[in-house]
Amino acid sequence: MKIATFNVNGITARLPRLLEWLAESQPDVVCLQELKTSDETFPAQALADAGYGAIWHGQKGFNGVAVLARGTPPVELCRGLPGDAADVQSRYLEARIGDGGAAIFVASLYLPNGNPQPGPKFDYKLAWFERLIRHAEELCAREQPVVLAGDYNVVPTDDTADIYSAKSWLDDALLQPESRAGYQRLLAQGWVDAIRHLHPGQPVYTYWDYFRNRWERNSGLRIDHLLLNPAAAARLTQAEVDRAVRGREKPSDHAPAWVRLGVPGA
Numbered sequence: 001m002k003i004a005t006f007n008v009n010g011i012t013a014r015l016p017r018l019l020e021w022l023a024e025s026q027p028d029v030v031c032l033q034e035l036k037t038s039d040e041t042f043p044a045q046a047l048a049d050a051g052y053g054a055i056w057h058g059q060k061g062f063n064g065v066a067v068l069a070r071g072t073p074p075v076e077l078c079r080g081l082p083g084d085a086a087d088v089q090s091r092y093l094e095a096r097i098g099d100g101g102a103a104i105f106v107a108s109l110y111l112p113n114g115n116p117q118p119g120p121k122f123d124y125k126l127a128w129f130e131r132l133i134r135h136a137e138e139l140c141a142r143e144q145p146v147v148l149a150g151d152y153n154v155v156p157t158d159d160t161a162d163i164y165s166a167k168s169w170l171d172d173a174l175l176q177p178e179s180r181a182g183y184q185r186l187l188a189q190g191w192v193d194a195i196r197h198l199h200p201g202q203p204v205y206t207y208w209d210y211f212r213n214r215w216e217r218n219s220g221l222r223i224d225h226l227l228l229n230p231a232a233a234a235r236l237t238q239a240e241v242d243r244a245v246r247g248r249e250k251p252s253d254h255a256p257a258w259v260r261l262g263v264p265g266a
Helices: 011-025 044-049 120-140 177-188 194-198 243-247
Strands: 002-007 029-033 052-057 065-070 075-079 092-097 104-110 146-151 224-228 236-241 257-261
Touching (some): 002 104, 002 146, 011 029, 029 104, 029 146, 052 092, 065 104, 104 120, 120 177, 224 257
Parallel strands (some): 002 029, 104 146
Antiparallel strands (some): 029 065, 146 224, 236 257
C-alpha cells in the first residue's frame, strides 16, 4: 500500500497539479494539508472522477486537511485534534482505510507554523504539539498499522539532510529548540520517521520557498513527515519524495512525500 502526504497550499489553485500527480503516482491513500477552502467548496466530485473517495475538514481561506483513498471511501474516526474544545482551526483528521485485519489507520495533520516567535502563534504551536503527543501515544501502541502524515512545520535538525542551510532560519519557529523537542518526544513514543529511516544522512527535502530562487538552487527543508507506529514500520519497504512535482507550472511550495507498506511478514 502506498500512502502519501501532500501540502497542496490551496486545493482550488493546485487542483490541476493534484489530479496530474494522482494519475501519475497512483497512491492508495493521500493525506492533504492546507486546503484553504470551506467544506462546501471542497472538490469532492473531481477527486471521485479521479477514482478517490474523500473525507475533509475544511476552513475558508486557511488550514484544512483531507484523507483520500483510491477506490474506497475512508472511514472518518476523529475530526479535530482532541484536547481543546475551543480550538476551531481545521488541522487534524483521522481515518480508517479497509476493514478487519487489513485495516490501516492514518491521520492527516497540519501542525501550526508558529511564526512569528516568540508570541501567541508560537505558544499555540507548542500547545497543539502537546495535544498531539498525548493523542499519539495510544495510536502508536495499536497492533494495527498507523501512519501520522502531514506538514509538521518542524525541521528536525540543522544537518544538511534536513535543511540546505540553517543560518538564515535561526529565528524561525520551524527550527526552535521547543519545536524540535516536541518532535523528538513524539518519536520517543516509538514512531519511526520513515524518510530518515530509509535515507540516513541524505538530503531529502519536501519544501522549497517561492522566494529567492530556492527551488532552482535546491534550498529546501524537510518539514513533511510520515511517522509509522511499530506495526506499520515492520511493513515499510520504500519512502520517497516526488520532488519533480514542485518544479511544475503553478506548483505548491511542497512536494508529495510517500511510503510503501508491504504485506506483513513478506
